Amino acid sequence: MRRRRAAFDGNAAAEPGRILPLLAADAGLAERARNASGVPEPVHLAVALGRARAVALLASLGFPIDEDRCGWGPPPRTAALTGQLDIVRLLVELGADPTAEAPDGADPPAEPVPHDRTPLGWARYHHHEEVIAYLAGLSRGAGSPG
Secondary structure (H helix, E strand, O other): HHHHHOOOOOOHHHHHHHHHHHHHHHHHHHHHHHHHOOOOOOOHHHOOOHHHHHHHHHHHOOOOOOOOOOOOOOOOHHHHHHHOOOHHHHHHOOOOOOOOOOOOOOOOOOOOOOOOOHHHHHHHHOOOHHHHHHHHHHOOOOOOOO
């Protein structure tokens, strides 16, 4: 249990040099973590903590980057909601859908819900201008604005 917790600690996950030996020592670790219940979903946790390198590492290990597996909405929505342009871009580059809406019940309970519950809608709601510009550029078919 201690090894598993260490593997997904925010600091360890941000440093592939620390996590890769753990994975090498326990071939089933990533699979067990992907299928674990009752623990925060690692990709969402990495997004919420602003750990872009951890998001990339988890994606490379097969963790889903486009699913709501913990009730927070898809990871791009979490990144847009918190104004993390680097992580929004990374998720899109990794293939996540930048237009996926959060399902009912995935919105913060203390916040009013914007009409548009896509990542762009949440970025607009929280006035994250750089994220808005990036996502709006994608929706216009402009590719990855740079």
